[in-house]
Amino acid sequence: MWSASCAFGDIDNDGDVDLYVTRYVNFAPDNIKICTLFQNVRSYCHPNVYSSVPDILYRNNGNGTFTDVTRESGVYKAGNGLGVVFGDYDDDGWIDIYVANDATPNFLFQNKGKGVFEEVGLWTGTAVGVDGKPLAGMGTDMGDMNGDGLLDIFVTNLGGQTHSLYKNLGKGLFADATFASGIGEATLPYAGWGAAFFDYDNDGDFDLTVANGDVIDNAKLLRNDASYEQVNLLLRNDGTGKFTSVGPASGLGFALKKPSRALAVGDLDNDGDLDIVVSNAGATADVLQNEGGNRSNSIFVRTVGSRSNRDGIGARLKLSVRGKILVRDVKAGSSYLAQNDLRVHFGLGNALRADRLEIHWPGGPVEVIENIEANRILTVRQGEGAVRSVPFGFKQ
Incomplete structure (x- = not known):
């Protein structure tokens, strides 16, 4: 099987961390397929060419070993999982799981208590795009974007789809705030991967940063407006959940065009603001050192x-x-x-x-x-x- 991202969280509040692993498709050396588009131009296969597979949830036994509890926990559901994040979106004391799926509806697994889950993505409004269709989910994060104490959900998607922002309304429901927040316009041209809610300017609200890059290196042959190398995004929050792209004014790091993939944030130099590390396909990683956040x-x-x-x-x-x-x-x-x-x-x-x-x-x-x-x-x-x-x- 083709595994992708993973995350740790204590699903049953027993004091040790359990492990969720996303799995993309049923891919193995004996079922490799050759895919092309027009005029036999080389392309990666659409994920729907392969069968979808369930992710895996491992419960920590507390002795250094884990048990596969995928079926009995309620998360046994086929999808094309790429990104995952733990977060208590309903603030009931039991940690929930959100999964970004590629070309299948995203999952929101609500923890009903003691590590037993129910998939509620569709009825909560977090499974699909504004048109009701699945998107090409890649990476995801949770964070309170508007200061109401509730976790909102951000998902990166392929170029031409926009990335997605789901605003938590409380009572288990979300609204698609992609365009109302400014995220839609800012992200439409880009294929996104890693992403993080983070406060880069130390003003107290969550901003966003996104790693972008097309899927395939010959993207120009497939679409005239496509580019394998893309700039990454820095989206500033005005404090109400409205975002503006400020990357071009934030240093040369956001002018670099590369096929970026993973992204992580942290204070690398312990100076009081958050820096960014980005991995790139077939290239060295980039370290973007924050030199202005600690003015606050x-x-x-x-x-x-x-x-x-x-x-x-x-x-x-x-x-x-x-x-x-x-x-x-x-x-x-x-x-x-x-x-x-x-x-x-x-x-x-x-x-x-x-x-x-x-x-x-x-x-x-x-x-x-x-x-x-x-x-x-x-x-x-x-x-x-x-x-x-x-x-x-x-x-x-």
Whole structure:
């Protein structure tokens, strides 16, 4: 089988992380097919040429081994999975799973409790595009784009389709906000892969960055307007969930044209803002170092679990600053074939401290820390509170 992205999350709140692996198609050396388009131009086969396959969910046994629970957990459903992200979209304390599928409807697996799932993509409004048809889903991420405390969903698709943004309305329903948010116009020409919600300018709201590149290297022969090498996108959020492309004004890194694929974000130099790493097909990776985000203040939080998993994966953090509540999750796996910095980042704007931090540990009690100084990396150990606080740039 052809596996793709994976992600970790504690599906049953038993304190250890379980593993979800997407699988693309039923592809093997004995069923390779040769595909062409007009005039015998070489092309990759459409995924529908092969049969779709279910993804795999492994439950952690707590002793270093895993058990395949795909069927009994309710996620045994055929699709062409490429991207996956864990996130508690309905805020019920049980982590859910979203899967970006290529040319088949996307999956939203709602956790009904103790790791038993129901697929609810179609009736929640997150399975297809605005025209009701499946899109070519590649990468995905979840994040609160408009500050209402609810996780919204972003999905990258092939060029000519636009990438998708699903706005969480609460009560288990989503609205397609692709065009209302500005995402549609900004992404229409591009084939997207990796993507991340992140706050690059430290103003407290989630912006977006996307890795783009066409699927096939002879794309020009197939479409005159196509290009294998494409620029990547930086989409700035105005705080209400409206996005504007600002890549051209944000440095030479966003002027590069390459066949980009995976993308991850994290503070590589510990200076208080988020940098970007992008992998490219057949080329070296690019590191885009953020040199302006730290003009505003921020806080990073490293979670260390005790009763829950070691890294606190699946914890939900709520930071109160100047009457605004910022919601962030500790995630292990999202985007496309990528893993972001596990430390949780909060942009504070010009605030010099945060009033209150709530950490909702997976399956455990809420921990509260108050009066947190800005521009520091805070380590919180479950049950013990803040055990370390160092300024940005601190060297051991």
